[in-house]
Amino acid sequence: MHRMTLTDDDRADLEAVIRKRSGSAALARRARCVLLWADGERRVDIRAKLACNDAFVTRWTKAFELQGLAGLVSLHPGRAPVRPVAKLEARVLNKTLKHKPKDGSTHWSSRKLAAELGDVSFSAVQRIWRKHGLQPHRLERHLVSNDPDFEAKAADVIGLYLNPPAHAAVFCVDEKTAIQALDRKDRMLPLAAGRAESHGFEYKRNGTLSLFAALNTATGEVLGMTAPRHTSEQFVGFLGDVVASQPEGREIHVICDNVSSHKTELVQAFLAKHGNVQIHFTPTYSSWLNQVENWFSRIQRDVISRGIFTSVKDLDKKLMRYIREHNKSPKPIKWKYDNPNRRHHQFF
Numbered sequence: 001m002h003r004m005t006l007t008d009d010d011r012a013d014l015e016a017v018i019r020k021r022s023g024s025a026a027l028a029r030r031a032r033c034v035l036l037w038a039d040g041e042r043r044v045d046i047r048a049k050l051a052c053n054d055a056f057v058t059r060w061t062k063a064f065e066l067q068g069l070a071g072l073v074s075l076h077p078g079r080a081p082v083r084p085v086a087k088l089e090a091r092v093l094n095k096t097l098k099h100k101p102k103d104g105s106t107h108w109s110s111r112k113l114a115a116e117l118g119d120v121s122f123s124a125v126q127r128i129w130r131k132h133g134l135q136p137h138r139l140e141r142h143l144v145s146n147d148p149d150f151e152a153k154a155a156d157v158i159g160l161y162l163n164p165p166a167h168a169a170v171f172c173v174d175e176k177t178a179i180q181a182l183d184r185k186d187r188m189l190p191l192a193a194g195r196a197e198s199h200g201f202e203y204k205r206n207g208t209l210s211l212f213a214a215l216n217t218a219t220g221e222v223l224g225m226t227a228p229r230h231t232s233e234q235f236v237g238f239l240g241d242v243v244a245s246q247p248e249g250r251e252i253h254v255i256c257d258n259v260s261s262h263k264t265e266l267v268q269a270f271l272a273k274h275g276n277v278q279i280h281f282t283p284t285y286s287s288w289l290n291q292v293e294n295w296f297s298r299i300q301r302d303v304i305s306r307g308i309f310t311s312v313k314d315l316d317k318k319l320m321r322y323i324r325e326h327n328k329s330p331k332p333i334k335w336k337y338d339n340p341n342r343r344h345h346q347f348f
Contacts, residue, residue: 033060088120154282170218175235176300178208179209179211181209187200212238219330236266255289
């Protein structure tokens with residue numbers, strides 16, 4: 001006659017059920033039946049002690065053997081989730097990828113698609129989408145470069161990142177234009193337990209400022225300058241600051257985008273005067289190849305987006321303070337471009 005062997009943990013769980021004062025009496029009776037059976041008690045003795053029959057003993061000892069303690073709560077073994085058949089899966093995928101909802105919606109929801117197909121539940125639709133990595137509710141945006149020399153220009157810029165010329169300095173340069181000095185009309189409610197920081201909806205415009213930044217790719221340091229406007233004269237002036245930050249005569253490579261203010265006669269005259277400076281342009285619509293854009297996203301998040309600025313001067317003060325603090329412990333950006341065929345940037 002087969003007798004189950006209980007582990008120490010099994011026995012402890014069963015005894016805990018029996019001792020529990022507020023527990024189910026029926027559950028405690030089943031647990032005691034399992035213990036008696038595992039301890040070698042005869043059926044006739046178990047029947048006498050528990051006032052039960054042989055079917056009771058067989059039922060609950062088998063249930064515990066199959067499912068453990070959970071088997072004493074319910075004999076129903078459950079069932080594996082129904083997997084959609086291949087034809088149904090193909091129909092769901094075809095409808096999702098090749099058709100739009102008839103009500104004019106731009107994309108499917110699981111419930112809407114299930115109702116359209118009629119013979120599938122929305123949860124089955126969700127399982128199929130999850131299996132194939134489909135997320136109809138999400139939308140990503142991208143900008144494709146139409147530059148015919150994309151590969152050559154990208155290779156030039158990436159080469160400066162991966163294998164810069166010996167003893168040369170490489171700077172990623174760009175401007176963050178028209179940063180607004182916004183002041184809130186209502187007082188700010190500070191962060192508190194159970195409450196996020198809150199700003200008033202209405203604001204006052206106190207003018208705008210442009211921020212010029214040059215990121216040293218080797219050290220991560222940032223050279224910054226603010227200006228009332230974004231002009232070619234200001235850009236050339238900032239290039240002068242970049243040159244002045246380096247030892248005289250050092251070879252300097254500047255990576256920047258194709259905006260018109262970077263290609264004026266003033267810029268050409270500056271380059272003619274400073275033979276040690278060379279500008280490398282990113283392909284059109286590909287400023288994402290410029291590492292300083294990564295740093296701009298940081299200052300946008302940390303200072304500008306939630307900042308409160310009483311004046312343009314206040315805005316300038318807070319931007320430059322952020323740059324000074326950043327330069328106390330700068331780190332170069334770990335940047336990689338692992339798909340040479342990619343000509344676009346995605347926005348999330």
